[in-house]
Amino acid sequence: MTKVNVPDRLLSAPELLAAHRLLRGLPPEAALQMTAHAQLQQVRSAQILFHEGDAAHHYLLLASGQVEVLRYSQSGDERVFQVFETGQLVAEAAMFMPHGRYPMCARARSAAHIYRLQRDSLHQACRQWPQLAMNMLTGLSSTLYAQVNKVDWITSSSAGERLANYLLNLKERQGASIQLPLNQRQLAAYLGIRAETLSRLFTDWQARGYIAGKRSDWALCDEAYLRRLASPAQRSF
Known part of the structure; x- marks a missing residue:
């Protein structure tokens, strides 16, 4: 097993997640459930974390550094959709997609530490704490609204x-x-x-x-x- 060099200031997965908007109004046990069996990984700059079309068994919690999500066009050009910072979740929405695959590629934008969180732990937490599911719906609705506005803005x-x-x-x-x-x-x-x-x-x-x-x-x-x-x-x- 590859040894992970953990900086002294690096927060644990439950500590990081407890400050996330998804956990508002929820007890500490919710963060513990969501981070059950979390795997800490040290990644290098430009390292691919998952490819578009891969089976989506994990989502990411960024402990340090930056991660970007992107897609490649038919001609090979890449389009970056979002850059994620410390404390943010990456691909949590993909954990609920019916086809069970990542819709984009994720790549480390810098050297980084990430926690890989399990899809099954997230599903179980949503069943146990309905408020978590409601918080997720609120976040996804906000993202959808922002994308609608963006499409309207770009076309006009x-x-x-x-x-x-x-x-x-x-x-x-x-x-x-x-x-x-x-x-x-x-x-x-x-x-x-x-x-x-x-x-x-x-x-x-x-x-x-x-x-x-x-x-x-x-x-x-x-x-x-x-x-x-x-x-x-x-x-x-």
Whole structure:
């Protein structure tokens, strides 16, 4: 068995999961049930954690580092759908899919520690604590609503509007200095625009003083302009 080097500050699976939104209003026993037989794994950057189409027996709890989920097109291009951080769950929804397979590929974005949690333990916990199932439904409904809004936004917005909205959302999560979690090619695919268009927007906005930075590190210098540009994406609920 490969030895896993565990940092001193690494939380246990029940400790990490107890702080997750899914466990709101639930006793500590729920986290213990969900993490029964959890397996800690140390992974390297770019390591594939599961492939699209693999049998979905486990979902992931991220203890350190970053993980991204992606799909490959018929031409081999990859599209990153989401980047996960410490404390987040990856592929918990796949544990309930009727075909029993992962709909995407998961890849370590950096060196990371992950807990592999068992599908059967999650199912048993949902039966034992109905509030857990309700919390999962709430989270899945929110995700579905966000995706509906995203499809509507992409089909009715310009490239500049999409980029402005994306950068503002990053600022809300990261603060004044933002770091792009995707490279420009991945970001262009995520926003549904051409890579050349995205590069031109960054160059033009930097020349006009709207943003400042390079590569993945940026600051928003004219937030008022970006908010006016992104305003069609803001919804009242």
